[in-house]
Every structure is written in C-alpha cells, then in structure tokens.
Amino acid sequence: MTPGLPTAMDRPHFIGIGGAGMSGIAKILAQRGAAVAGSDAKDSDTADALRALGVTVHLGHAAAHLADDASCVVVSSAIRADNPELARAAELGIPVVHRSDALAALMDGLRPIAVAGTHGKTTTTSMLAVSLAELGREPSYAIGGDLDAPGSNAEHGRGEIFVAEADESDRSFHKYTPEVAIVLNVELDHHANYASMDEIYESFETFAGRIVPGGTLVVSADHEGARELTRRLAGSVRTVTYGEAADADVRVLSVVPQGLKSEVTVVLDGAELTFTVSVPGRHYAHNAVAALAAGAALGIPAAELAPALAAYTGVKRRLQLKGEAAGVQVVDSYAHHPTEMTADLEAMRAAAGDGRILVVFQPHLFSRTQELGKEMGQSLALADASVVLDIYPAREDPIPGVTSELITDAARAAGADVTAVHDQAEVPDVVAGMAKAGDLVLTMGAGDVTDLGPRILDRLTK
Known part of the structure; x- marks a missing residue:
C-alpha cells in the first residue's frame, strides 16, 4: 500500500525541520516524493540525514529561506509568532499547517496505532515499529526519537499499519483518528498548557473519542490516572487493559531482570506467554506488553509478535x-x-x-x-x-x-x-x-x- 501525497503538501517548508517530530514528517513526505525544504537553528546529523533524501535544509531562520512557490508551511507549537519565515508565509498567503495536521494527513487511508501517555510514548512506539518490521509488516512510523541512527525516527513503509507517537502536550493528539490507541499513563505535566488534572482527563477523553468505530483503546490497568480515565470513559469505547492488576485483560504475571534485559510472562486470551524485552526495567517491560496488546487488537497473533519484540534494543536517549x-x-x-x-x-x-x-x-x-x-x-x-x-x-x-x-x-x-x-x-x-x-x-x-x-x-x- 503506497498512499499518495496529502493535498497541498507536495512542496512543504518546515520551520524547525531538525526537531524530532518535524524531521520525521519531513522524511516521510520526501520518501513519498514531495519536494521538501525547511530551516533549523543549527546544523545536525538529523539535518544531514534529511539532505541525503534530497531535502533542502537552511541554517538559521530568515524570510528568504521560504520559497515563493511553497505549497504550505509546517510548524510545531514551539515556533514563535514572530518567526520571520512565518511572517513571510502570511505575506505570500501560503497556508500554515500544524505538525499534527500534517501527521494526521500522512496516516489517512492506513491503519493507525497512536501511542499516548505522559511517559513511555517513544519507547512503546519504537517497540511496535521494530517488531512489526521484524515480522515483515513494513509499517510506516513516526517516533519522537531516533532508533539507531540519525533520521531513523520515521519511515514510509509499504504496509497498511502506521504507528505514531501521539503528543498530549499541546493537545495535538486530538487530530488523529486511530484504529488502535494506547494510553500508557495519565499524569499532570505540561503545566503551561494544563492547569489541572481535570483538564488532562478531558484531553485524554477527547483523544479516546477519536478512535474509529470498532477500534480499540489499550490502557494501563495499574496506573491510577489511566484507571480513572477508563472509569470516565465508562464503556464508550472498546477497551483492553494490561498490567499486573488482577482485573487486567492482558495480565503481567512476572518481570524477571536479566542484566540489561527482562523476561516477561503474561496471560493473553487465556494463554500464558513468555518473551524477552531487550531493555532493562519494569517500566519498559510494561511498555512492551502495551505494544503486544495493541498488535493483538489489530489482529496480529500474539505468539508471533511477542518474540519479535525482542528485536527492539533501545532508542537514543x-x-x-x-x-x-x-x-x-x-x-x-x-x-x-x-x-x-x-x-x-x-x-x-x-x-x-x-x-x-x-x-x-x-x-x-x-x-x-x-x-x-x-x-x-x-x-x-x-x-x-x-x-x-x-x-x-x-x-x-x-x-x-x-x-x-x-x-x-x-x-x-x-x-x-x-x-x-x-x-x-x-x-x-x-x-x-x-x-x-x-x-x-x-x-x-x-x-x-x-x-x-x-x-x-x-x-x-x-
């Protein structure tokens, strides 16, 4: 499956193209055939990786960097209103697109898995991307960090699955319509955008409400904030819980440390399953179980996905x-x-x-x-x-x-x-x-x- 370019994104210009989220979208668009350009405050290995794909990367921010024929300007919430390239876009009448809207457009027509939560998004998204690739599923993915080399935070795959990290910090995850959504945990963070836990819960409820009809929410049964979210949703969406709690749908029986790895045993659909997670710690083991539950919700046999998860050996940082x-x-x-x-x-x-x-x-x-x-x-x-x-x-x-x-x-x-x-x-x-x-x-x-x-x-x- 090879989706075409989203409307008006055949010649995009990215302000802050070297950022983790922005560079991933730029990479996928370039792989789909777009003439991508952008700017960043400083040079980086990520910028070099984009250049290797034919992307034009300018250093510094200046109005002259924006081509008159750019089809749109892509920004993140970190871009200030006085950015000279943003001002130039307004003068030229070039549409300004938020990063989340661009990512949502890239997922259109595919089977998206959106990974949300206050912590663990990058790891869980990476685990899914690596294990699905290990199974030959050729997923597309957009991650908030590099797997093993600059520019490895995203890929345009030929398969039908798109795995994306869903950022709650600025409510941009409200733009996605996933078939499967993961909520790892819910805590108060991003204090400049959220004043209370009630606002956080409302935001995650909106995200869960975006799941397509017949889709699935995979949510922690151990984290109190996630359990509260489940209570608030009150059966409005099909939910699969995971964790060590006795009432978890995918129950974690044990996490046994083995140096920088862990051996994890779970019960899923009544069957016991043991697999290896190639990174240390209970926190990361639970991320792997969330990935396993999400894959199962898409119809991927758990007995195949579990051993493939061991192919994940970490992400930068x-x-x-x-x-x-x-x-x-x-x-x-x-x-x-x-x-x-x-x-x-x-x-x-x-x-x-x-x-x-x-x-x-x-x-x-x-x-x-x-x-x-x-x-x-x-x-x-x-x-x-x-x-x-x-x-x-x-x-x-x-x-x-x-x-x-x-x-x-x-x-x-x-x-x-x-x-x-x-x-x-x-x-x-x-x-x-x-x-x-x-x-x-x-x-x-x-x-x-x-x-x-x-x-x-x-x-x-x-």
Missing part, C-alpha cells in the same frame, strides 16, 4: 549505553518528569549490581521545575550521588524565583548526596572525581545534558 571507560559505564536517559526519573533509576539499580549510580541531571523547563521540583529532588535520592545543572529553558522564558535550587534543596532534604554545578564544562572533571570502577553514570534530562556523555567518557579515559 532511552537508557542508551554511551560507552565505558576506566570501568565506569555511561548511560543516557531522556527522563525529565519525576515518574520517568524514578523508573529509570530503579531500572539502572537492578542492572548495576553492586556498582553505584551517579546521576548528572538537567531540569527541563521552568514551569515543570516550578511544579515538580520537589518530586524531582526526591527521585534523585534513589541515586548514590547526583550532580544537578541549571534549568534547560527550551521554549520558555525564565520564571522569577524558579531555579534548580528547588531540586537540590528537596534532594538534600530527602537525604541525597547532591552537588550543584552551574557550568557544564566543569561536569566531566566533577564526575571523574566521584566515579570509580564498577560505577554507572546516568546523564538525565530532555535538554543538552546528552552532550556530556562522550565528554565524561573522554575525561575518564585520561
């Missing part, structure tokens, strides 16, 4: 091993919400054996730190020692009085050994002074803390 030096392993984590931080620290504790866990944590967003700084500090108490950096602002302006001290104070109050470092250039030396053979260093956060892994390894080598 999701407990990604960066290397080892002087007997110290360095692992990178995208975790930036307390629940994610706790899950990854528990997974690393099980994998590290007798070694210590040392964390380099960079808070992401002022609004998130303001609301969840205390909980972040409490999560860091699970490590043996932590280094906390300044807040990575991303799209936000500073909030008076909101600094990473909110986290370090809470961490110390919880009994944690924590050090504040304001200059990232000092981090490799600080970590080298702390680490010893057998330890595991975890760089953690959604910002540029990921760049520190290679520098720490280099310093340890010396």
Whole structure:
C-alpha cells in the first residue's frame, strides 16, 4: 500500500525541520516524493540525514529561506509568532499547517496505532515499529526519537499499519483518528498548557473519542490516572487493559531482570506467554506488553509478535549505553518528569549490581521545575550521588524565583548526596572525581545534558 501525497503538501517548508517530530514528517513526505525544504537553528546529523533524501535544509531562520512557490508551511507549537519565515508565509498567503495536521494527513487511508501517555510514548512506539518490521509488516512510523541512527525516527513503509507517537502536550493528539490507541499513563505535566488534572482527563477523553468505530483503546490497568480515565470513559469505547492488576485483560504475571534485559510472562486470551524485552526495567517491560496488546487488537497473533519484540534494543536517549571507560559505564536517559526519573533509576539499580549510580541531571523547563521540583529532588535520592545543572529553558522564558535550587534543596532534604554545578564544562572533571570502577553514570534530562556523555567518557579515559 503506497498512499499518495496529502493535498497541498507536495512542496512543504518546515520551520524547525531538525526537531524530532518535524524531521520525521519531513522524511516521510520526501520518501513519498514531495519536494521538501525547511530551516533549523543549527546544523545536525538529523539535518544531514534529511539532505541525503534530497531535502533542502537552511541554517538559521530568515524570510528568504521560504520559497515563493511553497505549497504550505509546517510548524510545531514551539515556533514563535514572530518567526520571520512565518511572517513571510502570511505575506505570500501560503497556508500554515500544524505538525499534527500534517501527521494526521500522512496516516489517512492506513491503519493507525497512536501511542499516548505522559511517559513511555517513544519507547512503546519504537517497540511496535521494530517488531512489526521484524515480522515483515513494513509499517510506516513516526517516533519522537531516533532508533539507531540519525533520521531513523520515521519511515514510509509499504504496509497498511502506521504507528505514531501521539503528543498530549499541546493537545495535538486530538487530530488523529486511530484504529488502535494506547494510553500508557495519565499524569499532570505540561503545566503551561494544563492547569489541572481535570483538564488532562478531558484531553485524554477527547483523544479516546477519536478512535474509529470498532477500534480499540489499550490502557494501563495499574496506573491510577489511566484507571480513572477508563472509569470516565465508562464503556464508550472498546477497551483492553494490561498490567499486573488482577482485573487486567492482558495480565503481567512476572518481570524477571536479566542484566540489561527482562523476561516477561503474561496471560493473553487465556494463554500464558513468555518473551524477552531487550531493555532493562519494569517500566519498559510494561511498555512492551502495551505494544503486544495493541498488535493483538489489530489482529496480529500474539505468539508471533511477542518474540519479535525482542528485536527492539533501545532508542537514543532511552537508557542508551554511551560507552565505558576506566570501568565506569555511561548511560543516557531522556527522563525529565519525576515518574520517568524514578523508573529509570530503579531500572539502572537492578542492572548495576553492586556498582553505584551517579546521576548528572538537567531540569527541563521552568514551569515543570516550578511544579515538580520537589518530586524531582526526591527521585534523585534513589541515586548514590547526583550532580544537578541549571534549568534547560527550551521554549520558555525564565520564571522569577524558579531555579534548580528547588531540586537540590528537596534532594538534600530527602537525604541525597547532591552537588550543584552551574557550568557544564566543569561536569566531566566533577564526575571523574566521584566515579570509580564498577560505577554507572546516568546523564538525565530532555535538554543538552546528552552532550556530556562522550565528554565524561573522554575525561575518564585520561
């Protein structure tokens, strides 16, 4: 099955084309034959991967980068209203399309699986994409992170299934009409867009209401927020629950750690099934079970999909091993919400054996730190020692009085050994002074803390 190009997207221009979500859509459009162009603030491996597909990538943002004959301009919620290319589009009368609308158009005519939840979306989407490809299903997919190489966050496949990460942060997941939707968990996050849990629930209810007639919602039976969502939906959509709860439709009987892997046993349709998940931790094992349940809802035999899930070996920034030096392993984590931080620290504790866990944590967003700084500090108490950096602002302006001290104070109050470092250039030396053979260093956060892994390894080598 090879869908054609969506209307008015044969010559799209992407503002911020190097971003995880934007680059994936640009890649799929290029693979479908569109003349794709775009701009990004800086060069990157992702930009190079797009260029290899024939995409024109401009560096920096300028009105001149937008071609007069562009069929549309694609933006994300991170693009500010004063962007010069956006202003130029208005002058030329070129339609502006939100990233979510572009992705929805790409899924039209296929069998979409949309993966939602406060945490775990990228991992679960990746697990589905990899396992379906392993089975020869040739899925299309759009993921919020790279699997094993720059530009591997998306693919135009020839099969009928499209697996997409569904972002709740700006309510853009309301644009999709999936055949199967997954809700992994429901928690308060994205405080700039949601004022309360009621707003979060309403948003997820709207998402579930978009499932096509006869479709299926796969939802956690263990997570209280997900259970509350199920109660609120009250049978309005066919629901399959999964988890360790006694009433789960797909029940997890055990998750047995095996180093950096796990052996998972579930009961599905009355049959017991055991399979391997090639990443560590209970959190990721449950993601794999959600993927298994979603595939089964599409009619893929669980006995085939379960062993194929073992083909998934991780995605960049999701407990990604960066290397080892002087007997110290360095692992990178995208975790930036307390629940994610706790899950990854528990997974690393099980994998590290007798070694210590040392964390380099960079808070992401002022609004998130303001609301969840205390909980972040409490999560860091699970490590043996932590280094906390300044807040990575991303799209936000500073909030008076909101600094990473909110986290370090809470961490110390919880009994944690924590050090504040304001200059990232000092981090490799600080970590080298702390680490010893057998330890595991975890760089953690959604910002540029990921760049520190290679520098720490280099310093340890010396």
